[in-house]
Amino acid sequence: MIIKKTFNDSEEVLVSKKELRNFVLRCLEKVGCDHSHAQQLADILICSDYRGHYSHGVNRLGIYVHDLATGSTAPQGEPFIIKQKGGTAWVDGNNLLGAVVGNFCTRLAVQKAKEHGIGMVVAKNSNHFGIAGWYAQYAMEMGCIGMAFTNTSPCVFPTRSSEKALGSNPICFAAPAQSGDNFFLDMASTTVAFGKIEVVDKRGGKTIPPCWGADANGRETTNPKVVLNGGGLQPLGGSEPTGGYKGTGLCMMVEVLCGILGGAAFGKNVRMWQTTDTTADLGQCFMAIDPECFAPGFAERLQSFLDQTRSSDAIDDDPILVAGDPERAHMAMCDDLDGLVYKKSQLKHLADLANRYDVEMLKTKVHLSAQQA
Amino acid sequence: MIIKKTFNDSEEVLVSKKELRNFVLRCLEKVGCDHSHAQQLADILICSDYRGHYSHGVNRLGIYVHDLATGSTAPQGEPFIIKQKGGTAWVDGNNLLGAVVGNFCTRLAVQKAKEHGIGMVVAKNSNHFGIAGWYAQYAMEMGCIGMAFTNTSPCVFPTRSSEKALGSNPICFAAPAQSGDNFFLDMASTTVAFGKIEVVDKRGGKTIPPCWGADANGRETTNPKVVLNGGGLQPLGGSEPTGGYKGTGLCMMVEVLCGILGGAAFGKNVRMWQTTDTTADLGQCFMAIDPECFAPGFAERLQSFLDQTRSSDAIDDDPILVAGDPERAHMAMCDDLDGLVYKKSQLKHLADLANRYDVEMLKTKVHLSAQQA
Numbered sequence: 039m040i041i042k043k044t045f046n047d048s049e050e051v052l053v054s055k056k057e058l059r060n061f062v063l064r065c066l067e068k069v070g071c072d073h074s075h076a077q078q079l080a081d082i083l084i085c086s087d088y089r090g091h092y093s094h095g096v097n098r099l100g101i102y103v104h105d106l107a108t109g110s111t112a113p114q115g116e117p118f119i120i121k122q123k124g125g126t127a128w129v130d131g132n133n134l135l136g137a138v139v140g141n142f143c144t145r146l147a148v149q150k151a152k153e154h155g156i157g158m159v160v161a162k163n164s165n166h167f168g169i170a171g172w173y174a175q176y177a178m179e180m181g182c183i184g185m186a187f188t189n190t191s192p193c194v195f196p197t198r199s200s201e202k203a204l205g206s207n208p209i210c211f212a213a214p215a216q217s218g219d220n221f222f223l224d225m226a227s228t229t230v231a232f233g234k235i236e237v238v239d240k241r242g243g244k245t246i247p248p249c250w251g252a253d254a255n256g257r258e259t260t261n262p263k264v265v266l267n268g269g270g271l272q273p274l275g276g277s278e279p280t281g282g283y284k285g286t287g288l289c290m291m292v293e294v295l296c297g298i299l300g301g302a303a304f305g306k307n308v309r310m311w312q313t314t315d316t317t318a319d320l321g322q323c324f325m326a327i328d329p330e331c332f333a334p335g336f337a338e339r340l341q342s343f344l345d346q347t348r349s350s351d352a353i354d355d356d357p358i359l360v361a362g363d364p365e366r367a368h369m370a371m372c373d374d375l376d377g378l379v380y381k382k383s384q385l386k387h388l389a390d391l392a393n394r395y396d397v398e399m400l401k402t403k404v405h406l407s408a409q410q411a
Numbered sequence: 412m413i414i415k416k417t418f419n420d421s422e423e424v425l426v427s428k429k430e431l432r433n434f435v436l437r438c439l440e441k442v443g444c445d446h447s448h449a450q451q452l453a454d455i456l457i458c459s460d461y462r463g464h465y466s467h468g469v470n471r472l473g474i475y476v477h478d479l480a481t482g483s484t485a486p487q488g489e490p491f492i493i494k495q496k497g498g499t500a501w502v503d504g505n506n507l508l509g510a511v512v513g514n515f516c517t518r519l520a521v522q523k524a525k526e527h528g529i530g531m532v533v534a535k536n537s538n539h540f541g542i543a544g545w546y547a548q549y550a551m552e553m554g555c556i557g558m559a560f561t562n563t564s565p566c567v568f569p570t571r572s573s574e575k576a577l578g579s580n581p582i583c584f585a586a587p588a589q590s591g592d593n594f595f596l597d598m599a600s601t602t603v604a605f606g607k608i609e610v611v612d613k614r615g616g617k618t619i620p621p622c623w624g625a626d627a628n629g630r631e632t633t634n635p636k637v638v639l640n641g642g643g644l645q646p647l648g649g650s651e652p653t654g655g656y657k658g659t660g661l662c663m664m665v666e667v668l669c670g671i672l673g674g675a676a677f678g679k680n681v682r683m684w685q686t687t688d689t690t691a692d693l694g695q696c697f698m699a700i701d702p703e704c705f706a707p708g709f710a711e712r713l714q715s716f717l718d719q720t721r722s723s724d725a726i727d728d729d730p731i732l733v734a735g736d737p738e739r740a741h742m743a744m745c746d747d748l749d750g751l752v753y754k755k756s757q758l759k760h761l762a763d764l765a766n767r768y769d770v771e772m773l774k775t776k777v778h779l780s781a782q783q784a
Contacts, residue, residue: 124527125498126704154497156531160705183667198731201723211664213671223664229654249622249653256726274648274657280622281602284647287734288661290720291584291596294556298586298713301706305716306723331499332533333674340671343678347663350574350679353629358571361660 043090043371045379052377052403055084061388061400062099068395069107071135072114079137079168086169087378090368091224093233094169097384100391101166101312102135107395110314111135111165117142125154128300129161133317136167140186143324144173148180151326160295162302164320166190170210171224171365177326178214185325186210189296189304191311194228194271196290197283200256202270203306206231207292212362213329215341222362227289228271238262249276296321377403416463416744418752425750425776428457434761434773435472441768442480444508445487452510452541459542460751463741464597466606467542470757473764474539474685475508480768483687484508484538490515498527501673502534506690509540513559516697517546521553524699533668535675537693539563543583544597544738550699551587558698559583562669562677564684567601567644569663570656573629575643576679579604580665585735586702588714595735600662601644611635622649669694750776 045052059080066076079102086095105111112133120128127146131139143159150157167173170186177184190205206226213221229249238246239262249272251265252258258277259265273285297304302321309316329336344360352358372378385402392399418425432453439449452475460468478484485506493501500519504512516532523530540546543559550557563578579599586594602622611619612635622645624638625631631650632638646658670677675694682689702709717733725731745751758775765772 121704123704124529126528126701128705154527155499156497156529158529158700162706183672196720196723196731198725198727198729199720199723200726203720203723209661211667213667221663221667223660225657225660229648229657247652249648274654275602275622276653279620280649280653281647283732283734284598284602287596287598288582290594290716290734293716294584294586294594294713298709298716299556299700299702299705301708301712304712305719327531327672328499329672331494331496332501332672333535335674336671339674339677340667343663343666343671346678347569347572347576350569350572350576352571353573354571356571358569359656361656361663 043367045371045375049381050379051382051385052375052379053400054377054403055088057400057403058084058087058096058378061392061397062096064397065099065103065391065395066106068397069103070113071106075113075135075138078141079135082137082168082172084378085172085175087380088369088372089169089171089365091169091171091365092384093231097387098166098168100387103391103395105165105314106135108314110317117161119146125150125157127159129159131161131164131322133163133165136165136188136320136322137172139164140167140173140322140324141176143322144176144184144186144326147324147326148177148182151177151182151328152180155328155331157326159324160300161322162300162319163317164188164302164322165318166320167322169224170208171212171222173324174210174212174222174224178212178220180326181214181330182326182328183211183213185323187292187295187323189293189302189308189321191308192306193232193311194273194289195252195256197273197278197286201306204273204286204289204293205308206271207289207296209288209292213340214337215344216337219341219344220362221340221344221360222365224361227274227285227292229274229276229285230271232266232271235262235265239266249280249282295323299323416740418744418748422754423752424755424758425748425752426773427750427776428461430773430776431457431460431469431751434765434770435469437770438472438476438764438768439479441770442476443486444479448486448508448511451514452508455510455541455545457751458545458548460753461742461745462542462544462738464542464544464738465757466604470760471539471541473760476764476768478538478687479508481687483690490534492519498523498530500532502532504534504537504695506536506538506692509538509561509693509695512537513540513546513695513697514549516695517549517557517559517699520697520699521550521555524550524555524701525553528701528704530699532697533673534695535673535692536690537561537675537695538691539693540695542597543581544585544595546697547583547585547595547597551585551593553699554587554703555699555701556584556586560665560668560696562666562675562681562694564681565679566605566684567646567662568625568629570646570651570659574679577646577659577662577666578681579644580662580669582661582665586713587710588717589710592714592717593735594713594717594733595738597734600647600658600665602647602649602658603644605639605644608635608638612639622653622655668696672696
């Protein structure tokens with residue numbers, strides 16, 4: 039581990055995983071969610087916060103609870119296989135929580151990879167599945183390369199377009215190296231997530247780098263407020279001269295694997311974020327590849343590729359990272375502290391949720407250094 | 412077709428496909444290349460120029476001829492399957508021309524997709540395989556989604572690194588829609604190819620956009636000469652603040668699928684471009700997915716996604732394109748002219764080659780409007 043993150047007593051609080059988990063279960067079960075489904079969603083939200091991807095963790099609990107409470111997401115039932123052949127399967131997510139659909143599909147993909155060398159499962163009729171890395175992580179724990187993709191609500195301007203016609207469609211690819219190390223790419227096909235622009239704005243920043251966002255007409259802007267007030271995201275690469283058409287292409291590739299292959303909603307037909315007037319009908323794609331089917335020594339070779347990249351000469355003092363290193367640093371910090379770290383402001387959302395649904399609020403953990411102080 | 416390209420009599424010449432093909436065969440066979448291998452390479456070079464990807468077409472013939480002449484690439488033999496299971500196979504490219512290895516692997520991947528729903532074939536011991544789209548195109552013609560990846564000689568600075576430790580590792584993904592239309596993504600995982608920077612420089616341009624290239628120490632520069640004189644390419648997204656770490660991640664993902672899975676050379680161990688002191692030992696990955704295994708109506712749905720994207724509101728007068736549209740415009744122009752279009756300056760390379768290897772130079776075709784003038 040080359041980088042280290044540290045806990046900030048004045049702004050941050052610690053919550054035990056168990057405490058968070060029980061709180062999530064209380065909220066979800068209050069709106070009728072199947073216990074096993076609630077457990078699955080709790081696990082993925084915890085995983086997300088543990089990895090430091092707060093935009094996809096418990097911050098979004100209110101949305102899932104609302105979707106269940108309004109009947110927009112089904113609280114009970116099971117996904118099912120519509121058809122399967124060799125390494126492939128097409129699944130109906132039965133409008134269940136994305137976590138439930140994703141777990142079902144990724145287990146099936148791994149099983150198929152073990153039998154056929156490679157497995158690919160595509161679901162329709164799913165919901166927001168949280169952090170894509172959760173599914174790839176499972177495949178990796180089973181000794182496979184894992185991949186996961188989903189379409190999302192439109193928030194991205196395709197190159198030259200003034201309409202938000204694409205989602206931020208993530209690409210996740212994780213491969214196991216040695217001693218628990220791995221290559222772990224989990225990225226939106228936009229330059230950044232909305233959350234990163236919100237952070238700049240909340241801290242009083244007046245400009246964001248080019249390539250991040252666009253105004254309401256799709257033109258690149260470096261003003262965070264313009265992006266946040268009716269603007270949208272730019273695909274990876276930003277505008278056309280800086281390669282944004284490649285990001286648009288990747289974004290569309292993910293849509294082909296998800297909405298188009300799955301027969302789900304696609305492109306600008308996906309319902310708008312945080313609306314519940316129709317079901318989400320998201321399309322999702324899960325792949326697993328058994329490296330044993332190719333050259334022997336995969337993990338060793340991957341390890342030397344990771345080591346070689348990390349130890350190549352650096353431009354300045356910033357350490358060279360491979361995909362997954364920032365998350366590893368965050369998880370190491372949580373492990374040291376034996377809990378999940380939140381900004382104090384993040385807990386307000388949970389307190390509101392506890393009030394609204396009349397469930398007991400979670401308790402924060404006293405941090406050792408705070409105790410000693 | 413929304414966009415149209417036109418022929419420029421003063422700068423461009425026309426060559427018939429047949430004439431080009433015979434010239435390529437003459438050069439390759441002169442250095443002992445198997446006739447069928449030479450045909451395969453000729454086809455792919457023609458395809459590349461026909462699509463407008465001149466950087467990967469006949470411009471590179473001299474490199475292939477040199478690799479064969481020096482014995483760095485084997486002129487005879489066949490690739491072979493080392494092992495296979497279900498939808499997967501691992502292939503030894505036997506140090507043959509990349510075109511031969513790629514054709515072998517992509518045919519095998521399609522055959523496996525027809526049997527198992529998905530096929531994935533990874534090769535080691537291959538050589539430069541030309542335009543990745545050629546292989547995806549074949550899969551598409553067989554009714555499949557096609558994907559192709561290769562590692563390449565190091566030319567890219569990973570984020571924060573001052574070493575060119577990664578190749579420009581292309582990602583190709585092609586999917587068939589209706590009436591011959593398709594989604595055809597074929598991109599390097601860099602913002603641009605070297606060729607694009609050379610063009611700016613040759614035309615006297617003093618600056619390139621940010622995100623394209625870096626100086627010899629890996630720092631972003633907008634001076635084309637600095638990139639061309641010992642500098643290198645930036646991954647898609649450019650430097651770190653504009654998302655370059657995602658491009659680095661994609662570049663490394665391709666390397667995992669190619670060099671690491673295949674047991675070939677990888678990362679900065681791949682031999683430098685245009686050297687022949689060792690074999691190239693490139694790793695390459697080919698996938699085919701049978702859309703029939705998922706939701707019925709794939710081609711119709713993809714067509715409406717393409718149509719919807721192309722017809723979304725535009726920022727200004729530039730038409731909105733989907734991946735493959737620029738190539739379609741170029742192919743339509745060649746079809747109209749019944750030949751391949753080259754800058755006059757491009758033919759100098761071929762004339763030199765004809766001289767060096769003492770083969771008959773190709774003849775250009777008289778263009779109708781030039782004839783009439």
